[in-house]
Each structure stands twice: as structure tokens, then as C-alpha cells.
């Protein structure tokens with residue numbers, strides 16, 4: 434009996450075989466090309482196209498899925514690989530919608546999926562069909578290799594991320610939470626950075642996000658002739674208010690993610706930069722320190738504070754008429770933990786303009802806590818990346834932008850962001866812009882990393 438038990442053990446160890454990576458990567462790239470060729474651009478979305486494609490791919494491997502959503506077109510797809518139930522599920526999600534395209538700006542067919550010199554061009558190549566394709570690949574591999582799981586692994590191809598998630602993740606959480614409820618989630622929002630020649634310099638795992646809290650400022654006055662100056666000219670009042678807001682330095686604050694980010698960065702950065710990060714970590718919030726930080730990377734300045742950026746001004750209609758009102762839109766990105774009511778009343782005090790009303794926009798991304806670094810998911814990223822790319826620093830990242838992770842974290846599902854690596858010379862990767870692109874090699878590397886992380890978090894005996 435002992436021998437039989439040993440044989441069984443050996444068999445089960447052997448059955449946990451590695452994927453055939455060259456074949457798996459080729460299939461993943463084809464999946465991505467197929468997805469890019471489906472026009473799921475906002476505002477229509479039409480994500481049903483992607484949902485049907487993904488359902489067919491899953492069905493070919495005998496995996497059931499369900500397509501759900503607020504309407505037939507705005508559909509999301511969910512599939513589940515069952516685990517033993519020893520641990521609560523892991524959710525893998527990616528959004529199937531993309532931002533719109535102005536074809537006249539593109540040198541490639543935005544929905545053609547062309548690959549040239551190792552680069553795939555198309556809307557969604559980076560954001561976010563690469564994530565959807567990688568997650569589908571991971572799910573198919575787990576199923577084909579019969580990997581035993583301690584927890585269910587749920588795949589969610591979700592609609593409507595680019596417009597804030599109301600028909601996507603928000604709808605799912607409000608109406609179909611049982612289908613996607615999980616202990617942890619892995620989503621977009623991170624990845625590697627490489628120098629030319631695929632030399633990785635860092636990896637970032639998204640663990641926090643700022644929260645969009647936009648507002649309009651409405652200045653009122655009395656209209657009149659342009660030849661007669663008035664004290665309450667709303668164009669002047671509004672300009673003064675915007676100038677005061679722009680000069681206002683919001684308080685600097687670090688959380689677990691940003692503190693760890695700068696600590697780890699200080700360990701690998703050139704000495705002059707490391708000294709700036711150490712001053713910040715030591716509590717220096719002087720104007721000089723903040724300018725040093727901004728000079729290294731404008732992004733860092735926004736990472737340590739709630740930011741206030743006027744983006745639209747409207748007012749007046751004729752050169753010789755003083756208008757009765759003028760308006761501005763201000764993009765505010767709040768730190769986790771910022772109390773919006775308190776913040777808006779502080780802004781009113783900073784502006785000190787009785788003729789300006791502050792009108793907050795409706796909230797689509799809820800306030801939410803950062804995801805902890807002590808979780809098995811973050812630790813799995815550290816372990817797998819450490820093994821695959823020894824010596825390359827892994828940074829927890831707070832995005833200044835927003836994603837579906839906001840709703841998940843607010844719903845009590847800590848969410849971690851990772852995706853394909855980008856070149857250090859173009860960290861944006863053309864996302865949302867013309868000629869959005871993706872290095873195929875970076876995508877393939879990401880697929881393999883993601884598989885390792887999911888096995889680490891969900892497979893039995895880990």
C-alpha cells in the first residue's frame with residue numbers, strides 16, 4: 434500500500450507539469466490578435482462580441498461560462514475552475530471594452546491586429562485585451578494540465594471599464610456578486626519596465642489607486658458692456674479662484690504602498706535620486722524636496738498628495754460682452770482615505786470666493802483602501818518575479834489613475850494590478866493614443882509570470 438501511495442504521489446507531482454511554453458505563448462498571441470480585431474470601442478462598447486468569442490474558446494476546452502450584463506450589448510463573461518474550497522476564490526479580471534479610435538490618426542488599422550518587427554499594433558493591445566488574453570490563457574492551461582486547486586479560479590471579461598464601470602464591474606458587484614465573489618482579485622494596473630534589449634529594470638504591482646473626485650466651479654456676476662469694468666466679472670472671479678487652487682499645496686501623505694515604493698526605489702536608484710527619496714521618507718515635505726521629486730518624475734509629485742488640476746474653462750460668448758457666468762471643470766485625484774466632504778470645504782476656504790459655487794461631479798469610482806502587501810497575491814508576485822527575473826526590484830504601485838480595482842477594493846476584495854511590460858522610453862505604450870502597441874515578447878513574458886502567480890496563489894500544496 435505504501436508503494437501504491439508513493440506511486441500516486443509521484444504521479445500527481447508529474448501531472449503538475451509545466452505548460453509547453455512556446456505553444457502556449459503562440460496561442461496567447463493569437464487570442465490577443467483575435468480580441469483586438471473585435472471592435473468593442475466606447476461609447477457603444479458592444480462587449481458582447483468579446484464575450485461570445487471568449488465563451489467559444491472556453492467551450493472548446495469544455496469550460497462552461499455565463500454571459501451577463503445590463504443589456505445584450507454591454508455583456509460581461511464569467512467562467513470558473515473549481516478548487517477544493519479550502520480557500521476562497523481568486524478572481525482574474527480584464528476589461529473587454531476599449532477607448533474610441535480616430536482612424537485618421539493611425540498608421541495601422543486599429544482593429545487589424547497587425548504584428549510588425551515583434552510589435553503588435555491595435556486598440557486594446559496594451560489596454561486591456563492583453564490582460565484578458567493572458568488570463569484566458571492561464572485558465573485554459575490550468576484546466577488542460579489538470580492543476581489541482583485549493584481555491585476556485587474565476588475568470589471575468591468585464592465590460593465598460595473605460596467609462597467608469599457602471600455597466601461593467603459596478604453592475605456585476607450589484608447584481609451578480611455571487612458569480613465573482615473572491616478573496617483576492619488580479620486586474621490590470623502594473624507590469625515591468627525594460628530598457629532596450631529587454632533588460633528589465635523594475636516591476637510594479639498595482640496595490641492602490643487615487644480616486645477621481647471631479648468638480649465644476651460656477652462663478653456668477655452681472656453681465657454688461659465690455660467697455661465698462663465690473664468688480665463681479667465672473668471671468669475674473671473664476672480666474673482668481675483657479676489661480677488660488679493651483680497655488681494651494683495639498684498635504685503630503687504616504688501610505689503603505691507609497692512608503693514601500695520609495696523605500697525600495699531608494700535601494701536601487703542612483704545616489705542623487707535615492708537621497709531625495711530618503712528625505713521624503715524621513716518626513717521632509719519642504720517645497721524644495723517636492724520640486725526635487727517633481728524634477729525626477731512629475732508622477733511622483735502626484736503620488737504623494739491629492740492633486741488639483743483645472744482642465745476645462747467655459748465663459749463668455751462675445752468680445753464686448755461681460756457674461757453673467759463662467760465655469761471651470763477641475764480634475765481632482767484624491768489619496769486613499771481623503772474625506773471628500775472635508776476636502777471640498779477646505780477648497781472653498783482656500784478659494785474664498787463667495788460668488789463661486791463648487792459642484793462635485795457624480796462619483797463613479799468609489800473611495801477604497803489600498804490592498805495590503807502582506808497578502809499571498811502580492812507575495813506571489815514577489816516570489817515569481819524574483820525567480821524569473823532575479824535582482825529586479827518589485828515595487829508596489831499607487832496609480833494616479835483609476836480602474837475597476839476601485840470598485841473591487843471598496844467591496845472588500847483586495848485587488849492587485851499587473852500587465853505586460855513597457856519600454857522605459859515610453860511608459861505609456863501608446864495606451865488610449867494613436868498606434869497603441871505592445872511588444873509581443875513583453876506580452877509572452879507576462880503570460881508566463883501570471884501563470885506562475887496564479888499557481889502560487891491557487892494551486893494545492895503551495
Ligand SMILES: [Zn+2]
Pocket residue numbers: 528560561594621836
Ligand atoms: Zn484599462
